[in-house]
Amino acid sequence: GQQRDYYNLLVDGFQAGHLYMQVPPHPDLLALPAAQRPGSAPFLLDASLYAGHYYLYFGVVPAVTLYWPFAVFTGHDLPEGWAALVFASVAFGFAVWWWWDLRRIFITHGGIFWDVGCILALGLCTVLPSTLRRPMFYEVAILAGWAFGLIGLWALTRAGLFARRAYLYLLLAGVAIGLAIGSRPNLAPAGLLTLLAGCIMVVVKRTPPEARWGQRFLLSLGWAGC
Numbered sequence: 498g499q500q501r502d503y504y505n506l507l508v509d510g511f512q513a514g515h516l517y518m519q520v521p522p523h524p525d526l527l528a529l530p531a532a533q534r535p536g537s538a539p540f541l542l543d544a545s546l547y548a549g550h551y552y553l554y555f556g557v558v559p560a561v562t563l564y565w566p567f568a569v570f571t572g573h574d575l576p577e578g579w580a581a582l583v584f585a586s587v588a589f590g591f592a593v594w595w596w597w598d599l600r601r602i603f604i605t606h607g608g609i610f611w612d613v614g615c616i617l618a619l620g621l622c623t624v625l626p627s628t629l630r631r632p633m634f635y636e637v638a639i640l641a642g643w644a645f646g647l648i649g650l651w652a653l654t655r656a657g658l659f660a661r662r663a664y665l666y667l668l669l670a671g672v673a674i675g676l677a678i679g680s681r682p683n684l685a686p687a688g689l690l691t692l693l694a695g696c697i698m699v700v701v702k703r704t705p706p707e708a709r710w711g712q713r714f715l716l717s718l719g720w721a722g723c
Contacts (some may be wrong), residue, residue, distance in 0.1 A: 500574035503544065503634040507553050508564045508574070517550035543635075555634060558679035559584070559641040581632030584640035585625055588647050592619045595651040602658060642681035646688060649673035653695030657702050670695060671722030 499505075501520075509519035518541075525538035527549055545552040553560075563583060567575040593616055600607070600615075624643070628636040649670045656666035674688040 498573060500576055502577045503541075503553050503555075504560050504564050504577070504580070504637060505568075505574040506551075507557070507560050508568055511560070511565060512568070515550075517547075517552050518544065520551055522546055522549065522551060553634070555638040556642065556678075556680040556682060558645070558676050559637050562641075562676065577634060577637055578632050580637050581629060581640050584637065584644045585629055588640060588644040589620050589625065591644070591647040591651045592623075595647065595654055598651070598654055598658065638680050642677045642684050645673045645677035645680060646684060646691075649677060649688070650691060653691065653698070656695060657698035663699055667696065667699060668722065675722065 503518060506518035506520050510517050513519055520541070522541075523539045526534055526540060526546060540546070541551055543554075545554045559580065563580055564575050567573070596615060596619060600612070624639070628640055632640075652666045652670035652673060656663045656670065659666075670692060674692050678685045678688050
């Protein structure tokens with residue numbers, strides 16, 4: 498059915514042909530300048546009121562990658578709890594996949610109990626339990642950034658450790674980390690540093706001593722989308 502959370506209101510705005518949320522501000526907020534507005538007037542918490550419209554200043558990526566496609570294909574709005582669960586599941590799945598790639602290469606000894614313990618730690622000793630306790634648009638943005646960030650980390654690890662399709666993995670990593678930053682802009686420093694480290698790892702791992710490291714490094718940066 499119809500949902501009134503911020504991301505669904507933003508998707509309603511997209512479908513109406515504009516970038517602001519499809520919700521009118523209270524008339525008392527627009528009748529006076531910002532410095533003279535009454536504190537008792539109803540307003541949306543943590544939304545930006547600009548030029549008579551409400552804008553969502555959290556990352557737009559969750560709306561574009563999940564909410565909008567869901568609305569197009571089903572004709573319904575996606576509840577925040579389900580959106581959070583989708584991104585949390587993707588994050589957990591790629592965290593386990595990333596750990597399993599490292600385990601196969603670097604940890605050749607270990608029993609089933611050790612494996613199960615590590616997988617449980619990836620799910621229970623992270624932000625997953627707290628963000629899923631009461632998911633709102635804050636948590637949806639956090640989990641989307643975490644999910645795409647882990648996809649990027651997994652792809653960078655594969656680009657550096659596996660011989661085949663290294664540059665395609667770099668391309669995937671660049672796209673995924675870009676989507677992570679688009680979900681939570683404060684992930685930009687860590688995301689860009691991780692991408693740079695991944696490119697260096699690919700160059701060091703795959704460049705023979707006689708080759709030109711500079712050209713390989715620029716090529717890696719190009720594939721990663723820098």
